[in-house]
Amino acid sequence: GPDRGLGGHDAVRCGAVRWHGTGREAKGKKGKGMVRFGQVVVGAAGAGKTTYCNGVKHLLSLEGRPNLFVVNLDPASENYAYECDVDVRDLVCARTVQEEYKLGPNGSLVYCIEYLENHLEWLHTQLRGLG
Structure with a gap:
């Protein structure tokens, strides 16, 4: 599950891989948040x-x-x-x-x-x- 990773960013553990995100979303054309994947x-x-x-x-x-x-x-x-x-x-x-x-x-x-x-x-x- 999520935990606090490098620099206090959210991190998700996936087996031996750890994914770090900034918690910020990309903005779409209409200003709505888009999920990055x-x-x-x-x-x-x-x-x-x-x-x-x-x-x-x-x-x-x-x-x-x-x-x-x-x-x-x-x-x-x-x-x-x-x-x-x-x-x-x-x-x-x-x-x-x-x-x-x-x-x-x-x-x-x-x-x-x-x-x-x-x-x-x-x-x-x-x-x-x-x-």
Whole structure:
């Protein structure tokens, strides 16, 4: 259930994931509050996560949905058919970590996730900047 998260914001626990919100709503065209929502897409390499996200982004753009943002939290991703609005690789990249610290693929991912965890303010700043 809800609890008080970072900076006193409401937080919702979802398994091992903790979601933080500011408690502020986006304003619609008529000034009414609109609920912001998102999807977290997870799966094994080659499972179709990128294809799915590309399809959803395309479908929603055809429906004229504004304010659609894509956030990449995979520091090992190689390429996308679309532009990510927030990309963890701007903070830390698994390939660079592998080369710089002589780590394997798993070790570099662990390093990157721990690095992101220690720099969550970067992620919060990026997400707040999405409008």
